[in-house]
Amino acid sequence: MDLVVVDIAPSPAERAAIDAVLDQVIGPVRGGWDGGERDVERDGRTARGGREARSHRDMLLPAFHAAQDAAGWISPGALAHICRRLTVPPAEAYGVASFYALLSTAAKPPAVAHVCDDMACRLAGAETVCADLERELGPAGDSGAEGRMTWTRSPCLGLCEQAPAALFTVAGDPPVRRSLGPVDAASVIAHLDAGLRGLEHSDALAGTLDTVPTPERLAALRRFVPQAGDRGLRLLARVGRIDPTSLTDYLANGGYRALRAAIDVGPTRTIEEVITAEVLGRGGAAFPAGKKWAAAAASTARPKNIVCNADEAEPGTFKDRAILEEDPFSLVEAMTIAAFATDAERGFLYIRGEYPLGEARMANAIACARERGLLGPDVMGAGFAFDIEIRRGGGAYICGEGTALFESIEGKRGEPRNKAARSTTAGLFQKPTVVNNVETLVNIPGIVLDGGAEYAALGTALSTGHKLFSISGHVARPGVYETAFGITIRDLIEMAGGVPGGRAIKAVNLGGAAGVFVGPDAMHMPLTFEHAKEMGATLGAGAVVVFDDTTDVLDILRRIAQFFRDESCGQCVPCRVGTVRQEELLARLMNGKPRGSVADELALLSDLGQVLRDASICGLGQTANDALATGLRLPGVLA
Ligand SMILES: Cc1cc2nc3c(=O)[nH]c(=O)nc-3n(C[C@H](O)[C@H](O)[C@H](O)COP(=O)(O)O)c2cc1C
Ligand code: SF4
Ligand code: FES
Numbered sequence: 001m002d003l004v005v006v007d008i009a010p011s012p013a014e015r016a017a018i019d020a021v022l023d024q025v026i027g028p029v030r031g032g033w034d035g036g037e038r039d040v041e042r043d044g045r046t047a048r049g050g051r052e053a054r055s056h057r058d059m060l061l062p063a064f065h066a067a068q069d070a071a072g073w074i075s076p077g078a079l080a081h082i083c084r085r086l087t088v089p090p091a092e093a094y095g096v097a098s099f100y101a102l103l104s105t106a107a108k109p110p111a112v113a114h115v116c117d118d119m120a121c122r123l124a125g126a127e128t129v130c131a132d133l134e135r136e137l138g139p140a141g142d143s144g145a146e147g148r149m150t151w152t153r154s155p156c157l158g159l160c161e162q163a164p165a166a167l168f169t170v171a172g173d174p175p176v177r178r179s180l181g182p183v184d185a186a187s188v189i190a191h192l193d194a195g196l197r198g199l200e201h202s203d204a205l206a207g208t209l210d211t212v213p214t215p216e217r218l219a220a221l222r223r224f225v226p227q228a229g230d231r232g233l234r235l236l237a238r239v240g241r242i243d244p245t246s247l248t249d250y251l252a253n254g255g256y257r258a259l260r261a262a263i264d265v266g267p268t269r270t271i272e273e274v275i276t277a278e279v280l281g282r283g284g285a286a287f288p289a290g291k292k293w294a295a296a297a298a299s300t301a302r303p304k305n306i307v308c309n310a311d312e313a314e315p316g317t318f319k320d321r322a323i324l325e326e327d328p329f330s331l332v333e334a335m336t337i338a339a340f341a342t343d344a345e346r347g348f349l350y351i352r353g354e355y356p357l358g359e360a361r362m363a364n365a366i367a368c369a370r371e372r373g374l375l376g377p378d379v380m381g382a383g384f385a386f387d388i389e390i391r392r393g394g395g396a397y398i399c400g401e402g403t404a405l406f407e408s409i410e411g412k413r414g415e416p417r418n419k420a421a422r423s424t425t426a427g428l429f430q431k432p433t434v435v436n437n438v439e440t441l442v443n444i445p446g447i448v449l450d451g452g453a454e455y456a457a458l459g460t461a462l463s464t465g466h467k468l469f470s471i472s473g474h475v476a477r478p479g480v481y482e483t484a485f486g487i488t489i490r491d492l493i494e495m496a497g498g499v500p501g502g503r504a505i506k507a508v509n510l511g512g513a514a515g516v517f518v519g520p521d522a523m524h525m526p527l528t529f530e531h532a533k534e535m536g537a538t539l540g541a542g543a544v545v546v547f548d549d550t551t552d553v554l555d556i557l558r559r560i561a562q563f564f565r566d567e568s569c570g571q572c573v574p575c576r577v578g579t580v581r582q583e584e585l586l587a588r589l590m591n592g593k594p595r596g597s598v599a600d601e602l603a604l605l606s607d608l609g610q611v612l613r614d615a616s617i618c619g620l621g622q623t624a625n626d627a628l629a630t631g632l633r634l635p636g637v638l639a
Pocket of ligand 2: 398415416567568569570571572573575576616617618619620621622
């Protein structure tokens with residue numbers, strides 16, 4: 001793309017879409033300096049508004065999404081308009097736009113199917129879907145003769161229970177974004193076609209269920225959350241029982257009792273209860289939430305932020321989606337409790353771009369809460385201010401890493417920071433910030449209501465409370481399950497209906513691509529942070545992918561190696577180059593053409609792993625070798 005910004009105009013549709021987003025935050029254009037008509041008398045000698053506009057650089061990603069949704073790509077005209085309005089240099093803005101897989105800086109057809117070919121979808125025939133699409137529409141990314149539609153491969157869409165799955169994006173007014181499964185090539189083409197004809201509410205693209213809780217809805221929902229409606233659940237208690245779009249329903253089912261209780265006991269007691277509960281972060285790093293909150297509360301700089309990490313891009317992980325789609329008000333309430341406890345006034349929900357339904361449900365929940373005074377300048381009439389903005393991710397796994405997420409919200413490339421300072425001191429916008437995972441946060445209302453001690457009695461001594469697991473692959477009833485910490489892998493798989501056909505298990509992936517593989521001999525392992533550590537494994541964010549004895553595990557490992565190669569942000573050499581070398585190594589093993597012997601290749605992989613662990617800035621590089629190394633060790637994989 002040529003980066004000259006003079007005299008390139010956006011189309012009227014692009015301009016309208018971009019301005020609709022930016023006008024709300026920075027006001028309408030005022031002259032030639034911020035993207036309007038140039039008037040020599042007014043704009044000839046004096047620049048206005050540049051500094052103010054630059055202070056809204058965090059609107060870069062929302063503006064890009066608006067342009068992408070309107071035209072299907074970020075055209076030079078759209079980029080130039082955004083740059084003028086936010087006074088961001090075009091080269092920098094281009095660097096940001098080109099970072100994200102869901103944004104395109106090259107012309108693309110308006111209708112795109114992002115077809116998942118990751119772990120669970122591979123097991124369910126994703127390669128056949130891709131081969132058929134290649135025959136029907138041409139190679140991935142090809143726009144075909146008519147240039148109306150195309151398809152592309154995608155890493156996990158967080159829809160593993162519906163494998164093989166696809167995300168459909170159709171640019172226009174209104175734009176369509178839907179993810180659904182299972183798909184085959186014919187249904188993918190039919191969905192694209194329906195989207196192009198504006199049939200976004202047609203059955204073909206519905207993707208949304210009627211929200212009123214009926215037995216039919218419950219039955220449908222149980223294909224996603226098999227325990228929906230069951231008693232004894234803490235985190236999924238409302239799923240299937242309430243209308244997720246109704247604040248009235250939420251309030252009638254215990255909603256906002258916890259915020260009221262927190263306000264009654266005050267911020268210090270609230271944080272004490274979270275500390276007593278010993279709740280560990282559910283986003284993968286298992287950091288104590290209470291400690292984080294206490295540090296943020298002690299920080300004096302203002303304003304303070306609460307960031308909810310709903311990026312959930314770890315392959316095989318889709319448990320946060322259950323909350324985002326089915327109990328969104330609980331997350332709004334939990335974020336508000338976090339804000340009250342730490343005295344924060346700004347909230348951001350960073351949600352992956354592949355979760356359109358979750359984003360819509362959260363946007364509705366935030367709007368309803370605001371309308372009822374449960375967000376805003378005087379929350380619940382209790383004299384504190386808090387509000388939440390949604391930020392949609394752009395299809396970059398690395399943006400789930402806390403500091404990369406901050407950079408992404410700030411309108412920069414999602415590159416992790418060198419962690420000189422704690423986020424609770426200098427996080428988002430260099431201000432004190434609590435960043436917590438969705439599931440971590442939805443534990444909070446229960447802790448506030450029941451007390452930290454009662455919560456700490458659940459699970460095990462070192463892994464307290466309940467945990468959500470996303471189970472997929474070769475199980476009869478894949479989905480999101482809630483159990484107390486401590487259930488064994490075997491019992492969890494049984495809960496999910498066991499392996500179809502009673503086949504033997506060859507491998508289980510714990511924690512996704514950043515996790516590890518264990519073999520049938522590990523089925524007795526209790527799923528807790530401490531047992532995982534003891535066995536050299538990890539729980540990650542709770543992904544459990546089951547592979548029966550028919551699986552070509554080497555093929556799965558190569559997909560994981562490709563994932564890291566694609567998702568490395570490229571900032572540090574060991575990760576940028578090491579992940580490419582790993583993928584090449586896996587390809588050689590798959591093709592039966594090892595360099596030297598297989599033992600030589602394994603030694604090389606081990607060396608690469610050591611360098612990645614020792615010399616990478618962030619967790620992506622540090623864990624990029626683990627699944628490959630543990631998977632290759634399993635019996636029968638390299639036979
Ligand atoms: C590559 C990478 C991806 C991550 N992705 C996510 C994610 O999608 N969701 C999440 O909550 N945490 C993710 N994390 C962990 C976050 O950095 C951070 O620890 C977490 O959001 C903190 O919340 P918690 O303490 O409640 O778990 C990721 C970490 C790394 C290194
Ligand atoms: S380890 Fe990889 S993903 Fe992390 S900062 Fe370095 S290059 Fe980026
Ligand atoms: S949606 Fe395809 S593997 Fe998760």
